[in-house]
Amino acid sequence: MREFITGNQAIVRGAVRAGCNFYAAYPITPAGSICTEIRQAFARLGGVAIQTEDQIAAIGQCIGAAMAGARAMTASSGPGLSLCSDNIGLAQMGEVPLVIVDCQRMGPATASATAAGEGDVLFARHVTSGGYPLPVLAAADVASAYRLTYEAFNIAERLRTPVILLASKDISLSRQTVDLEAIELPPQARRPPAPAGRAVLPYAVQAPADVPGFAPLGGEHPVRFTGLVHDEAGMLTVDRAKIRRKLTHLRDKILARRHELELVESDLDRRAETLIVSYGVADGAAREAVAEIRARGGYVSHLTLHSLWPVPREALRAALTPRVRRVIVPELNVGLYADELRKVISTAEVESIQRFDGGLIHPQTLVEHVLEADREPSRQQSPAEPASAVTGKTAGRRSRTRGGRRCRS
């Protein structure tokens, strides 16, 4: 049945569908309504939802509950994700299945709680010390917020890792007509269980990319959890061979599966010389732009990235046919992900379309940018229209202020 719901409601529905039964958070706009929604869901279905004294306590309680067997989630916004930073590292080291939702807002600092902004895309990846890989997903609309919350739990459980799901103010607080029941989901993943037996080795793996079997704190057999670098028994170790084994494992269990972590929608046209790569709320504008360009007889390919980290190289490789010479990346920040794509794309020029004044990138801005390729350098700009996009063909080399259509939200 079609419903008219917010992105935050969709996140709660996806979490509940994934078996989430523990939620702790400190209220922050635009994530706040997740707590009220999930409390209502848990009152019906069972589960613990608690509002904590701060985001540190929220993620701390989630980590404790997750290691005691719960399927746990916390949600915040950029300022709160900062406070979660240390504990995200703990969750990596301790191999905690945990979903962290970042409902992005304009940053830095308090900035604007209710203005559009998706500037946490690199921060989410590098949110904690050490530099070990962390899966990061990005919702593009209400329906994908539902599906990706579910997927985030599956990845967290399967790989025993924290997973960050990025949403943003315009997804969290906006309502869209969706039919969640019609969205196909993979089977619910469960963390691999520890082998039955008296002595539990909570971090034992055969190969570096294996995921250790899970036994819960408070369960039948005592288990150890630690944020210290540890051996397979969960005991602090100073043995370099054991340290290398543990940290290689933290890297490999994610990167060896980078192909299966790719969540990308590909809409390719083999005749296209232009590829739009979009994620987050700019994806809606990209889809409308692609439809209009094609309606006008143009050729364009489009990738919607629902997973940002690890960078979905396979999908990019498949889309970057020899014909493609331009890759256009619209985003609500200063061109952060475009810069990342420049590191992996050598066969085409990556062009960044940016907006960071609290408004959305308009589809028409993208249409004009794509179609303008053959009309360079002359291009009209209406003085009545406010600047809404800054584009740089390559970072720092060429950037211009572009006229955009007036766009209310």
Place this chain on the structure above:
Amino acid sequence: MSLLTTPIDDPRFCPGCHHLRILEELAGAIGELGLRPEEVCLVTDVGCVGLADRYFNTHTFHGLHGRSVTYAEGIKRARPDCTVIVLMGDGACGIGASHVVHAARRGAGLHVIVCNNLRRGSGAGQYRSRTPGGHAPLPLPDRLPEHPFDICQLAIANGASHVGRFSAFDPELRRHLREALRAGGFVLLECWEACNASAAAAAEPLTAEALATLAERLGMPFGLLHTGGPRWRPAPQAAAEQPEPPLGFEPVRPLELSQRAAVWLAGSDGQYVDFAASVLGGLATAGSLFAVQSTDRPIVGGDGYSVATLVLSTQPIRHLGCDDPDVVVILSSSGERRLGSLGNLSPRCLVVADKDLPLTPTRATLAQVDARSLVGELGDAWVALSLSAFGLVRRGLFTGEGLLAAAEANLTGPLRAPVLAALKRAVAQAVGPTASRAPDGASARG
């Protein structure tokens, strides 16, 4: 050590340190209560005493400095039958004080043992919030004594059920620990103890008498300080029947839309702008249409405007933005200011505005309404909805009959009646004569 612990072949504590004695008494107390290792979870964090987990055969959790109470609370909520014991140093109490306050307030069902050696033993002997003035192992930078932080009184003041402060020299320490483990609610026991991490301290070990004298002088006496008070109540986990939502949408009757429609609603907080858009979007969705609603409200700063945009279509809508509206409803000056100039609106756009609002010049068609009397008639919550519906019908995007028939068929819940009343009022007004005027003030028909 007792049966609970692994053999200590490599004790990690300095000679003369009291941690081992406290741990032995804790293990003894756990054993005397007949708790099995799998029934206990020991939660520690960074600091000397945080090394304790390796000596226990229970479940153990070693986390970040000062955050042990948060992990413990999560474990307790997920496993209410588990006895969750937290071992914190005095440093962790400083960095994690707010967690202690709130866990006490929530009656979190934890047994917190604070091992207070009055300094940072595992670091370089730095002073900290629990170091009593005049007893700092290193000179304070400004040589001003700081009053030590009283974790016991903090816990008592915030709802802890059992709080005591004892000396590690106390021969009855095991009994005190046993009583603390037996108590429910949020339990906190502070043990003052000696640290020999510096050469000076090791040369002149702290005696039981000196520790007691220090406690008295600081007004932080030893003894059981508080019993009773709030107890822990586990959060209800059982499923429960939920009341019907105040407004439900059932897809019974389709709603006809003449063309893709965009509406801007601009008012202030308290004028139910977001709610109005959500009802219309829900109604459209139940009527087999597609809708997108975005909101613009300043949570911090700003002047209290509340703007919603609503797009309706027979096709899925990808872009969340809303450009070139067909209907603009203006309920307040702050809402209008947020929209910016109305000068860009096209003549085919219908602006529905309160008659008392001074508007910026516009080429759009203007329909002025008496919003104040509408508030009196319908109530605050329904004016934005009614005027939006009025605009959509007046602009020819919905027919009045179609909108009312779909609302009658598709709405459920206690709020169905006031929604219907607001829509009926809108339709009656939209099809009846309403004064409209051009921006220059000349009257016109909308």
